[in-house]
Each structure stands twice: as C-alpha cells, then as structure tokens.
Amino acid sequence: MEMGPEAYTFFEQTVKEYLGEEIRSDEQAARDLWSALANITWYHLEKRYEVGYTFRAAGHLIAEIRGEGSYIDWYLCADAAIVSDKIARAMKKAGWIYDDVGEICDVPGCIEKAQFYTREGRITCPGHEPERKRS
Numbered sequence: 001m002e003m004g005p006e007a008y009t010f011f012e013q014t015v016k017e018y019l020g021e022e023i024r025s026d027e028q029a030a031r032d033l034w035s036a037l038a039n040i041t042w043y044h045l046e047k048r049y050e051v052g053y054t055f056r057a058a059g060h061l062i063a064e065i066r067g068e069g070s071y072i073d074w075y076l077c078a079d080a081a082i083v084s085d086k087i088a089r090a091m092k093k094a095g096w097i098y099d100d101v102g103e104i105c106d107v108p109g110c111i112e113k114a115q116f117y118t119r120e121g122r123i124t125c126p127g128h129e130p131e132r133k134r135s
C-alpha cells in the first residue's frame, strides 16, 4: 500500500468533490467528517492507497475545507471512528473503502484489540504486553 502524499491528495479531492459544499455550509456534516477520519483507515484497492488521520489532522482538513479557523475548532468535536452512510457512499463512489476495526494484537492467534505500542514496533493487547526490561 502506498501512503505517500499523492494518496492524501487523491483522498482529499474525493472528500471535497462529494462532501465539500455540505461541510462548508453545515457544521453537523463537518463533525460527521471528523468522525469518519479520526482513527479510521481508508483504502483505495485499485490504486493501492492507504490514508489515515490523527484527531488533529482530521480537524485540520475540516478547517481547510471550510476556509476558516484551525484544527482546534474541530478537535474531538464528535465521537471518533464512526463513518456515516452518506460519507461511506460518497467515498466508495470514488473507490475508497474503510476499516474501523483498529489495530489487533500482533501475537499469533490473539484477536484482542491492541493497546500497547513498543519502541521495537510491536503492538499488543494488555495480556501480551511485553515485559519491560529492568535496568
């Protein structure tokens, strides 16, 4: 999967084309977009694109589309990781599908939600948290 700037450019073009007008004129539509970006991974299988937004980056995109304010105006403006039907349909129209499941523990056979991220690049559930080395 390609996660470079062209993936984001294409993703944001899609958002602006199908949802931009509503996001500029309707604050609820802007909050819905924040929910659909924060902690969600979006994929374009044909182009092999993958994009994801932090809470802050999601707010920044909304401020940019509305042409006013900054990311802080939209930071935590709604629950994260909820994609409305309308947004799902608009994005799918251009080939984007989403994954809202989040990261899974990297231990083989374990399907618990990952909550710990180690410096070595591991992600684990609480039950598989690697023992911290004591010095």
Ligand SMILES: [Zn+2]
Residues within 6 Å of the ligand: 105, 106, 107, 110, 111, 112, 124, 125, 126, 127, 128
């Ligand atoms: Zn686990």
